[in-house]
Amino acid sequence: MIVPASPRTRTPIHGAPSSYKYTRTIKRLWRSSWRVVCNGCDCKPMILFYGWVSMVTPSVPIVDGAPADTTIREVHDVNSWDALRTAWKQLFNTSPTAAPPLSWEWQRTWWDIYGPIYGSRLRILTVYQGDVLTAVLPLYLRRQPHNALAPIRLCLLGTAEEEFEETCGEYLDILHAPGMGPSACQVLGQRLQRTRPDWDVIDFSHVAADATLVRQTLVSSGSWQLQAERPSFVADLGGGFDTYLGELSTRVRSFVRKVLRQYEASGARFECAGSPQEITEYFSQLVDLHQARWQAVGKPGAFAAPRFKEFHYRLCQQMIPLGQAVLARLSIDDRPLSLLLAYIANGAAHYYVSGSRRDSGGIKSPGIAMNLLLKRHLASMGIQIFDYQPGSHTYKADYATRVRAMARLQSWRPTWRTALALTQRVANRIYRSLYRLPGAEEGLATRIDLTAR
Structure with a gap:
């Protein structure tokens, strides 16, 4: 029987705005969206309801039920990893969990750029049946720069960067052949349990709640914590562009028709980069518009981080020719109004970064026009999903048909x-709670001022 999670165990979506409009839109998308994530065994279910997720501690028995010819190999060096390139790509093309951050190009480029800063050691776990690669779990040991006392983290490859330069690789998971997910989790869990940690x-961050x-819990022993992160906003394009528009609210559809009329009357051109020269030109314009937009409101912009800029430029050069x-x-008139970069995998386009000009040349909202025109273009190519990725922007909720x-x-x-990290976390919570005590703010402000002197 499905019941709502207890309010005492709910974990809020961190970073989501509390505005009435946003909350109302989220409730519209989540209405009648009860979902249970269960591993099919005797465990406590996880209930998702209106953007809340209950805390669970799954208990999955690990038994020796894998095929006899199953073997696990660990990759710790770049040369051995490069030898997997062809098999990795073949697995990615058939895997039901394929997402852009799990592609060979994304993973390998991330390690080249971010690995020297955050990574202390590669730990890529691969599962073979005979000589066939059937599953990959890309991991690495993360070190905390300038803090030798911080816990050593075993993270998904492509995550855990500092916020100012994070690549926001969403939907990371085990990359596995069809039907091989449960058995891959089982044998990998045994490997992690039986080897010296x-x-x-x-x-494991940036994973879908139904991943x-x-x-499937990887390690049967130990306590697992499941924390909700900001939801992802999804637009379904499987029925075509016109069907998608019909699922939007009346207010949004009216604005869409107005923007499309302005686009047709303005003589603007919609085009996609193809050649290496066009990729370089478009990417430069994307950086300029994105940076100008955010610096105008006093923020640095994503491309202010050199590694972030280099990462996405190299990905564009590699993945656009492949159709990914x-x-x-x-x-x-060759004057850019808006540019948008999205990555494609498994029939879904994942929106990552954009830039738009404020003086629009007759189009009231070039950014919205770009989103609509790209969706129409992708729907004509057979793309089923346009994923806005997690975020707190209201327009994502307005133009999505569901959330994930x-x-x-x-x-x-x-x-x-x-122990040291958890003690520090508890101390920080106690310190922050003092602000909520009557009369505490003045006393804390006085202590802070005295410390500053």
């Missing part, structure tokens, strides 16, 4: 590093 915390990693990315431009819950899965080992 070299980590203090398993930290294989959530449904699209860099679109809306312009009038995201989660973070953690398991802490009882080590001195984790």
Whole structure:
């Protein structure tokens, strides 16, 4: 029987705005969207309702039920990893969990750029049946820069960067062949359990709440925590562009028709980069418009981080020729109005970054026009989903037809590093709670001022 999660165990979506309009839109998208994520065994279910996720501690028995010819191999060096390139790509093309951050190009480029800063060691777990690669779980040991006392984290490859330069790789999971997810989790869980741990915390972030990693617990022993992250906003394009528009609210449809009329009357051009020269030109314009937009409101912009800029430029050069990315431009008389970069995998386009000009040249909202034109273009190509990715922008909720819950899965080992980290976390919570006590703000402000002197 499905019942709402207890209010005492609910974890809010962090970072989501509390505005009435946003909350009302979220409730519209989540209405009648009861979902249960269960691993099919005797475990406590996870209930998702109106953007809340209950805390659970799954208990999955690990038994020796894998095929006799199943073997696990760990990859710790780049040369051995490069030898997997062809098999990895073949697995990615058939995997039901394929997402852009799990592609060979994304993973390998991320390690080249971010690995020297955050990574202390590669730990890519691969599962073979005979000589056939059937599953990959890309992991790495993350070190905390300038903090030797911080817990050693076993993270999904492509995550856990500092916020100012994070690549926001969503939907990370086990990359597995069709039907191989449960057995892959089982054998990988045995491997992590039976080998001497070299980590203090398993930290799997940017995963969907219905991902294989959530449904199947990797390690049967130890306590697991499941924390809700900001949900992802999804627009369904499977029925075509016109069908998608029919699922939007009346207010949004009216604005869409107005923007499309302005686009047709303005003589603007919608085009996608193809050649290496066009990719370089479009990407430069994307950076300029994005940075100008955010710097105008006093923020640095995503491309202010050199590694973030280099990462996406290299991905564009690699993935656009393969049809795994699209860099679109809306312009009038060769004057760019808006550009948008999205990555494509498994019939879904994932929106990552855009830039728009404020003086629009006759189009009231070039950014919305770009979103609509790209959706129409992708729908004509057979793309089923346009994923806005997690975020708190109201327009994402307005133009989405549903939401997808995201989660973070953690398991802490009882080590001195984790004890130190958890003690510090509790101390910080106690300190913050003092602000909520009557008369505490003035006293704390006085102490802060005295410390500053």
